[in-house]
Amino acid sequence: MPYAGLVARWQPNASQRLVLAALDLFAEQGYESTTVIEIAERAGLTKSTFFRHFPDKREVLFGGERMARLLAEGIAAAPATATPLQAIGHALDAVGRQAFTPGLRHFSARRRAVIAANPELQEREALKALGLIAAMTGSLTQRGVPELTGRVAAELGALAMKIAYERWSDATDGAEFGEIAGRTLSELQAALSATS
Amino acid sequence: MPYAGLVARWQPNASQRLVLAALDLFAEQGYESTTVIEIAERAGLTKSTFFRHFPDKREVLFGGERMARLLAEGIAAAPATATPLQAIGHALDAVGRQAFTPGLRHFSARRRAVIAANPELQEREALKALGLIAAMTGSLTQRGVPELTGRVAAELGALAMKIAYERWSDATDGAEFGEIAGRTLSELQAALSATS
Numbered sequence: 039m040p041y042a043g044l045v046a047r048w049q050p051n052a053s054q055r056l057v058l059a060a061l062d063l064f065a066e067q068g069y070e071s072t073t074v075i076e077i078a079e080r081a082g083l084t085k086s087t088f089f090r091h092f093p094d095k096r097e098v099l100f101g102g103e104r105m106a107r108l109l110a111e112g113i114a115a116a117p118a119t120a121t122p123l124q125a126i127g128h129a130l131d132a133v134g135r136q137a138f139t140p141g142l143r144h145f146s147a148r149r150r151a152v153i154a155a156n157p158e159l160q161e162r163e164a165l166k167a168l169g170l171i172a173a174m175t176g177s178l179t180q181r182g183v184p185e186l187t188g189r190v191a192a193e194l195g196a197l198a199m200k201i202a203y204e205r206w207s208d209a210t211d212g213a214e215f216g217e218i219a220g221r222t223l224s225e226l227q228a229a230l231s232a233t234s
Numbered sequence: 235m236p237y238a239g240l241v242a243r244w245q246p247n248a249s250q251r252l253v254l255a256a257l258d259l260f261a262e263q264g265y266e267s268t269t270v271i272e273i274a275e276r277a278g279l280t281k282s283t284f285f286r287h288f289p290d291k292r293e294v295l296f297g298g299e300r301m302a303r304l305l306a307e308g309i310a311a312a313p314a315t316a317t318p319l320q321a322i323g324h325a326l327d328a329v330g331r332q333a334f335t336p337g338l339r340h341f342s343a344r345r346r347a348v349i350a351a352n353p354e355l356q357e358r359e360a361l362k363a364l365g366l367i368a369a370m371t372g373s374l375t376q377r378g379v380p381e382l383t384g385r386v387a388a389e390l391g392a393l394a395m396k397i398a399y400e401r402w403s404d405a406t407d408g409a410e411f412g413e414i415a416g417r418t419l420s421e422l423q424a425a426l427s428a429t430s
Binding site: 121122123124157160161162164165167168183184186187189190191193194197225226227229230232233234 | 317318319320353356357358360361363364379380382383385386387389390393421422423425426428429430
C-alpha cells in the first residue's frame with residue numbers, strides 16, 4: 039500500500055482510506071475506468087462501506103457537507119461587529135485550521151490535478167461551490183445581512199477560497215491557507231473598486 | 235406533436251426540435267428515465283442526428299458554447315470607455331436581444347423547473363456558469379482589464395445574469411431580459427458597497 043504512510047499520519051478511518059485509495063487509482067488508471075469496487079478493495083474495505091460514506095464515485099473527492107458547515111459556523115462565530123467580508127475572512131481562517139491544514143497540501147495538489155483531468159469531477163466541483171455559496175449566504179443573512187448583500191459577499195468569498203486553494207496547494211514556502219485566503223480577499227476587494 | 239406550434243413559431247431546425255422534445259419528455263416522465271433515442275424519436279429525428287448536435291443527454295438543455303460566445307462578443311463590442319461592469323451590461327443586453335427573447339420566456343421557465351428537479355442537470359448548469367465566467371474574463375482582459383479585476387467583474391456578471399434569468403422567466407409583465415439584467419447589475423453594485 040503506497041499510501042500507508044499517509045493513512046497512518048492522518049489517523050486513518052474508513053472515509054480517509056477511501057479518499058486516498060480513490061485518488062491513487064484515479065491518478066494511476068484514470069477516473070473513468072476506476073470502479074467503486076476497486077476503490078473499496080484498494081482501501082481494504084467493502085463496496086457497501088463505500089456507499090455508507092459516499093453516495094457515488096464522484097463524491098469521494100468532495101467530502102460531503104463538511105466544508106459548507108465549516109464556512110457557515112465560521113461566519114456565525116465572527117465578532118458581531120465584523121462586516122460580511124470580514125466574517126468570511128474569519129470563516130476561511132477556520133477552514134485553514136480545521137480542513138486545509140499544512141499536512142494536506144500535497145494531497146490537495148494531487149486532488150486538483152485529478153479534477154482538472156475529468157469533466158465529471160469538474161461538474162461536481164462546480165455544484166459543490168454553489169453549495170458553499172448557499173451556506174455562506176444563509177449564515178450571513180442570519181447575522182442580519184440583507185439577502186442580496188449576503189449573496190454578493192458569498193460569491194466573493196467563494197472566489198477568494200478558490201483562488202486561495204490554488205495558491206496554497208501550489209505554494210512551496212509553507213504559507214498557511216488562512217493567511218493566503220486573507221491576502222486574496224484583500225486583493226479581490228482592491229480589484230473590485232476597478233470594476234465600475 | 236404538442237409542441238408543433240412552438241416549433242413553427244421558432245423557425246424549426248433539428249437542434250431546436252430536439253431541445254423542445256427533450257424538455258417535454260423530461261417534464262412528462264423525468265430526466266433520468268428519458269433516453270436519447272426517445273428524444274430523437276419525439277423530435278422525428280434519429281439518434282445519430284441527436285449526437286451531431288449534442289455530446290450527451292444533459293447538454294440538450296444548455297445550448298453548447300453559444301452563450302459564452304454571445305457574452306464575449308458583447309463585451310468586445312462595448313464602447314472603449316466602458317468600465318468592466320458597463321461592458322458586461324452591454325453584453326447582457328446583447329443576450330437579451332439575441333438569445334433570451336420574449337418568445338422564449340415561457341420555455342425558460344419550464345427549463346428552469348426541469349433543471350431544479352435534477353441534480354445532474356444542476357451540475358451541468360454549474361459547469362456552464364464557469365465557462366461563461368471564463369469567457370467574460372477572457373474578453374475583459376483582451377480590453378486591457380487586469381486579470382483579477384476581470385475575474386471579479388465576470389463573477390458579478392454571472393451572478394447578475396443568473397438572478398436576472400430567474401426574474402425574467404418569472405416575470406409576467408413583459409419586461410425584457412436586457413432591462414432586468416441592467417437593473418440587477420445596479421442592485422448588485424449597491425449591495426457590494428455594504429459587504430466591506
